[in-house]
Amino acid sequence: MSKPRLLLSVLNDSNDFQIEQVNGARQAAARFGLDLEIVYAQDDGILQSQQLLKPIQSAAEPRPNVIILEPAGSTTLPHVAHAAAAQGIGWIVLSREAEYIMELRSAFHVPAFVVTPDHEEIGRIQGRQLAALLPRGGIVLTIQGPAHSTAAKLRYAGLLETKPENIQLRGVKGHWTEASAQKAVHSWLDLSTSRGTDIAAVCAQDDSMAIGARKAFENSAHQLRQSWLQIPFLGCDGLPHSGQEWVRRGLLTATVFSPPTAPLAIDLIARFLRDGTMPPPRTLTEARSIPDIETLSSKGRRAQPDNSTSS
Numbered sequence: 001m002s003k004p005r006l007l008l009s010v011l012n013d014s015n016d017f018q019i020e021q022v023n024g025a026r027q028a029a030a031r032f033g034l035d036l037e038i039v040y041a042q043d044d045g046i047l048q049s050q051q052l053l054k055p056i057q058s059a060a061e062p063r064p065n066v067i068i069l070e071p072a073g074s075t076t077l078p079h080v081a082h083a084a085a086a087q088g089i090g091w092i093v094l095s096r097e098a099e100y101i102m103e104l105r106s107a108f109h110v111p112a113f114v115v116t117p118d119h120e121e122i123g124r125i126q127g128r129q130l131a132a133l134l135p136r137g138g139i140v141l142t143i144q145g146p147a148h149s150t151a152a153k154l155r156y157a158g159l160l161e162t163k164p165e166n167i168q169l170r171g172v173k174g175h176w177t178e179a180s181a182q183k184a185v186h187s188w189l190d191l192s193t194s195r196g197t198d199i200a201a202v203c204a205q206d207d208s209m210a211i212g213a214r215k216a217f218e219n220s221a222h223q224l225r226q227s228w229l230q231i232p233f234l235g236c237d238g239l240p241h242s243g244q245e246w247v248r249r250g251l252l253t254a255t256v257f258s259p260p261t262a263p264l265a266i267d268l269i270a271r272f273l274r275d276g277t278m279p280p281p282r283t284l285t286e287a288r289s290i291p292d293i294e295t296l297s298s299k300g301r302r303a304q305p306d307n308s309t310s311s
Contacts, residue, residue, distance in 0.1 A: 002035075003035040004035065005037070005064045005065050006064060006066050006067075006266065007037050007068070008025050008036060008037070009067070009072075011040075011042075012042055012043050012176075015176050015206070016243070017239065021070070021260045025068075025260075028262075028267060028270075034266065042072075044073070045075065045077075046073065048073065049073075049080055053080055056080070056089060063089060065273075066091075066092060066111065066269050067089055068094060068262060068269075069092070070093075070094040070262075071095075076100075081112075082100075082104070085108035090269065091104055092112070092114070092115065093113075093116075095119075097150070098114055101114060101281050102281060111278060111279065113281050115261040117261065117284070117285050117287060118284045120155070120161070123162075127160070127162030127163040128162050129203075129234055129256075130159075130167055130203060131164050132296035132297040133201060133232045133253065133254070133303070133304075134200050134201060134304060135301060136166070138168070138199075139169075139170060139197060140163075140167055140168070140203050141199050142170065142205075143174050143205065143209045144205050145209075146174075146176075170188075170199075174204075176209065177208055178209065181204060181208070181210070181211075181216070182215045182216045189217075201233070202217075204233075204236070205236055206236050207238065207239070208235075210255075211252070214252075232254065233252050233253055234252065234255065235252050236256040236258060237255065237258055238256055238258060239257075243290070247290060247291070256288070256289060257287060257289075259286075
């Protein structure tokens with residue numbers, strides 16, 4: 001009997017989180033004796049759609065039993081999802097909501113579900129981190145994901161929910177990579193409107209973009225360069241060999257640990273293949289602050305002491 005075949009489509013092969021998705025997925029597939037193929041969408045939703053339709057429609061190659069994808073474009077590829085389900089192929093969406101999941105489950109009786117971080121809670125945690133680090137407030141430069149990214153929108157909404165009123169936000173957009181954030185921040189620093197801005201912290205929606213922002217400040221010829229490098233830099237993903245390591249080395253002040261979703265998705269599909277247990281339509285991973293908020297509050301009180309009671 002042949003091994004069940006899984007096809008995993010990730011955004012790219014350069015982002016730390018995507019690399020960890022692939023590594024974790026390979027380990028999970030090996031653990032359960034599943035055959036796993038990886039395809040890279042190169043951040044292109046149209047290319048991703050073409051890459052997935054090819055094995056679904058192929059008569060020559062064996063079709064995958066399950067497709068797992070993190071959508072690269074503005075949609076979760078509903079037409080591709082229906083084409084897959086019509087062929088009896090399971091459909092798992094990572095890191096995004098997909099409104100058609102219940103329809104796939106009822107109409108085609110295939111495993112169809114979502115495994116996603118709670119993006120709004122990630123944003124809320126970043127808001128609490130900023131509140132802890134900047135008790136006296138200030139201007140924060142945010143580096144957000146692309147405009148079409150639902151994750152970026154939800155994380156920003158969560159940030160707005162918990163950040164104090166005395167923290168003002170300025171924003172640029174990147175593409176979940178160090179290079180894109182470095183370029184965006186470099187361009188922002190060249191603007192005449194930014195030259196007199198007293199930045200109190202940098203808050204990026206992933207760790208690689210936080211590092212890219214830091215490199216832009218390091219390479220700046222601005223007179224405030226040295227003082228800017230002393231401010232807090234915050235990221236997200238918090239993977240052991242990148243974000244958490246950068247916090248230990250002092251390159252980042254804090255991150256939000258958001259575990260990869262692909263390994264959990266494979267755990268759930270392996271259980272279904274083993275005993276028919278249908279996973280729930282939606283499973284959330286749990287995020288947490290690194291370091292914890294209390295530790296960041298102590299750091300913030302030292303960096304921004306309250307002088308209101310001094311004589």
